[in-house]
Amino acid sequence: MTKKTMITIPYARQEINEADIDAVVSVLKSEFLTQGSIVSAFEKSVADYCDAKHAISVNSATSALHIACLALGVGKGDIVWTSPITFVASANCALYCGAEIDFVDIDPYTYNLSVECLSKKLELAEKNGKLPKVLIPVHLCGQSPDMASIYALSKKYGFKIIEDASHAIGGKYKGELIGNCRYSHITVFSFHPVKIITTGEGGMLLTNQSSICKSISLFRSHGITSERADMLQKPAKEIWNYQQIELGFNYRMSDIHAALGLSQMKRLDEFVTKRHIIANNYDQLLSNLPIFTPFQNKDSYSSYHLYLIRLKLHEITKSQKQVYEDLRNNGIMVNLHYIPVYRQPYYKRKGFKVGYCPNAESYFSEVLTLPMYPALEKTEQDHVIKILSKVLEK
Secondary structure, three states: OOOOOOOOEOOOOOOOOHHHHHHHHHHHOOOOOOOOHHHHHHHHHHHHHHOOOEEEEEOOHHHHHHHHHHHOOOOOOOEEEEOOOOOOHHHHHHHHOOOEEEEOOEOOOOOOEOHHHHHHHHHHHHHHOOOOOEEEOEOHHHOOOOHHHHHHHHHHHOOEEEEEOOOOOOOEEOOEEOOOOOOOOEEEEEOOOOOOOOOOOOEEEEEOOHHHHHHHHHHHEOOEEOOHHHOOOOOOOOOOOOEEOOOOOEOOOOHHHHHHHHHHHOOHHHHHHHHHHHHHHHHHHOOOOOEEOOOOOOOEEOOOOOEEEEEOHHHOOOOHHHHHHHHHHOOEOOEOOOOOHHHOHHHHOOOOOOOOOHHHHHHHOOEEEEOOOOOOOHHHHHHHHHHHHHHHOO
């Protein structure tokens, strides 16, 4: 008797077509593989799409977050705040600069940084003389936080804002595309393979301020400039066609990666539309199960990088871990986004305790990430629901 092959459905997957492959092959046959005209074209494409003045590509969103902090002057003695429900890079970037990190609890509905918790924490920090230099709100799953309210608080308390929109290219806030930096100094996107569009590995910083753009560009490429006006020494008898004027990094994106990104930009809106169709199907198909589906703020149009559910544990007989393992054992490769950053062993050694952010703890104990990517077929989605329903049966 032949054993039936189990269907395996990943939580995410990139979508590459022949046009993407042709774009990359074209660069491989060209004169420039590193930083040529394709990098500039990709940057312009993203800046124009988001209606931002400047876009600077880098080799990852982690690199982008690092030099975003540096460009805003983050250093030793400074404090940076972010959400605990994010990938560790959103917090690590402050530590790379020698600054301290702290966390603001999440909103129990959107799972983004809570404006109410932020306001209370700022009020207390002002009394204690420990206000943050920079706040990094995260666009979890592609849904924008309440950026207008966060921006208003930044004016009151004097902190700068880096939007970690790694999940959110193609999303909107108050009818405008995320990335226009209307409510921030810098916005960061990620182009990792599981994100909305991909460059293989890569990231992008957007800003409307020329001085910030100039600083980011320096940090991206070893702190070196070839602009004579920026050079600090100008000897008459020696050749100085470049100078290192800052301690920078090799965070540049190559033309090979940019070619894939530029090609994918042509399908960005299509990808987001498909994700909304899948999310709407999930909303309907899951309505009778003991779970909470994602809440969508009326001011937000999510790019739906992730589709999260929260288990109503009081209505089922299994634990979150049991549901997670049962689904994966049945070929549904669910994931968990995210473990609160301060619960990681490295951050616990810095003094953070379990329970530091109560809303984040509650979220962590109930959340699971279901498969979500543009190529997910309706039959595959039905299979996910079928297995999930069986796993949740009493």
